[in-house]
Amino acid sequence: MSNHLISETDLHAYVDGALPAARYVELENYFSVQADDAERVRAYLVQNQAVKAVFRAVLDEPLPENLHALASPPARAMLARPFLARWSLQRSAAGFVIALLGGVAGWLAHGQDSPPESVARLTPLPRQAAVAHAVFSPDVRRPVEVDAEHEDQLVAWLSKRLGTPVHPPRLGELGYELIGGRLLPGNTGPVAQFMYHDGSGQRLTLYLSTENASNQESAFRFAREGKVNVFYWIDGKFGYALSASIDKDELARVAKVVYEQIERK
Amino acid sequence: MDSSALLAEIPRLRRYARALLGDRAAADDLVQDTLERAWRQLMQWQVGSDLRAWLFSIMHNLWVDQLRRPVLPTQAIDGEDFEVPTRPTQADEREVKDLESALCLLPDEQREVVLLVALEEMSYTAISAMLGIPAGTVMSRLSRGRERLRLIMDGQQPRLKVVR
Numbered sequence: 001m002s003n004h005l006i007s008e009t010d011l012h013a014y015v016d017g018a019l020p021a022a023r024y025v026e027l028e029n030y031f032s033v034q035a036d037d038a039e040r041v042r043a044y045l046v047q048n049q050a051v052k053a054v055f056r057a058v059l060d061e062p063l064p065e066n067l068h069a070l071a072s073p074p075a076r077a078m079l080a081r082p083f084l085a086r087w088s089l090q091r092s093a094a095g096f097v098i099a100l101l102g103g104v105a106g107w108l109a110h111g112q113d114s115p116p117e118s119v120a121r122l123t124p125l126p127r128q129a130a131v132a133h134a135v136f137s138p139d140v141r142r143p144v145e146v147d148a149e150h151e152d153q154l155v156a157w158l159s160k161r162l163g164t165p166v167h168p169p170r171l172g173e174l175g176y177e178l179i180g181g182r183l184l185p186g187n188t189g190p191v192a193q194f195m196y197h198d199g200s201g202q203r204l205t206l207y208l209s210t211e212n213a214s215n216q217e218s219a220f221r222f223a224r225e226g227k228v229n230v231f232y233w234i235d236g237k238f239g240y241a242l243s244a245s246i247d248k249d250e251l252a253r254v255a256k257v258v259y260e261q262i263e264r265k
Numbered sequence: 266m267d268s269s270a271l272l273a274e275i276p277r278l279r280r281y282a283r284a285l286l287g288d289r290a291a292a293d294d295l296v297q298d299t300l301e302r303a304w305r306q307l308m309q310w311q312v313g314s315d316l317r318a319w320l321f322s323i324m325h326n327l328w329v330d331q332l333r334r335p336v337l338p339t340q341a342i343d344g345e346d347f348e349v350p351t352r353p354t355q356a357d358e359r360e361v362k363d364l365e366s367a368l369c370l371l372p373d374e375q376r377e378v379v380l381l382v383a384l385e386e387m388s389y390t391a392i393s394a395m396l397g398i399p400a401g402t403v404m405s406r407l408s409r410g411r412e413r414l415r416l417i418m419d420g421q422q423p424r425l426k427v428v429r
Contacts (some may be wrong), residue, residue: 056280070301128310
């Protein structure tokens with residue numbers, strides 16, 4: 001018998017069913033001679049069951065309305081909060097630096113136990129676009145904030161919020177019709193998302209940001225985030241990203257049409 | 266992340282928060298904060314990755330923030346006036362109350378690990394990754410938390426255990 005090889009971790013892994021199958025017999029042999037540990041493990045097993053039993057009822061409680069509502073994308077006002085907060089921080093640069101240093105100092109002071117939430121991290125364009133696509137395109141109830149029937153209002157609203165004229169490209173010749181659009185928080189300010197669908201219900205989104213500070217241009221680039229394919233390019237302060245869970249070649253075809261229409265303007 | 270996937274996670278978030286905080290209203294507030302922050306930080310979610318783990322880590326961070334905040338002195342309102350039925354059967358209420366209050370006697374970081382294991386059946390490595398602590402720390406918190414809980418439930422004063 002190899003009792004000296006049984007560690008405290010093994011005892012807990014036994015309780016939690018986390019041991020390799022071969023070791024259970026070994027542990028049970030050990031318990032037959034180590035009554036104290038055997039009793040302790042029995043108590044922990046009961047404990048696990050009791051904890052689950054006590055809180056099981058919570059799973060069946062009807063959800064309070066406020067929590068139920070938060071399963072859907074919240075209204076504009078709430079999503080707008082973080083970038084407004086960030087914007088006002090940037091207006092007072094000193095305040096921003098102090099906050100940042102404070103955050104870092106706080107993190108260092110508190111050691112390793114709690115990793116900080118990242119402070120003002122910049123997310124790359126294709127990733128922002130892919131996440132926005134993955135979140136909103138499956139939404140049946142509220143995929144867009146303003147629908148295509150009110151395209152005039154949509155264009156006026158998004159242009160005003162982005163501070164520059166924006167128009168959804170026409171993709172009808174490729175079989176994609178506009179569903180509508182929404183405003184989203186980007187890294188430092190608002191960004192726009194237009195959504196399209198084809199006859200089969202396949203959805204495609206165009207993500208448009210105006211926060212590219214470095215003013216360079218880029219060729220077409222391709223990225224993949226999970227199941228979402230993204231073509232994106234930078235033009236001056238504008239960043240464009242076209243996302244869909246469709247074949248790369250087909251997406252490239254659409255991206256080319258989008259690009260041509262935008263360049264013509 | 267679509268609405269139905271998120272909706273499906275809410276009951277588990279509520280259950281865990283309830284066990285962690287021992288208070289219904291405070292727990293639902295924490296869940297609400299978690300969901301709001303999740304929507305605001307969507308960009309940090311890896312498409313196709315484990316939604317539950319991500320939500321639990323957000324909740325953990327918010328909870329740690331709460332613990333660090335200095336507590337305002339408050340006056341407790343008499344609970345009798347606002348009694349809310351929490352369970353359809355109250356027969357085992359005494360036992361329930363005992364375990365709930367015993368859990369509240371655990372140090373916060375031990376209670377957290379015990380609940381993630383017992384309630385959420387999260388693996389030790391997943392907990393280590395989520396909390397950003399070494400696997401050995403997870404095990405020592407689990408070990409101490411379980412033993413302390415056992416002693417409290419047995420009606421014994423938990424003793425300080427000398428480790429090695």
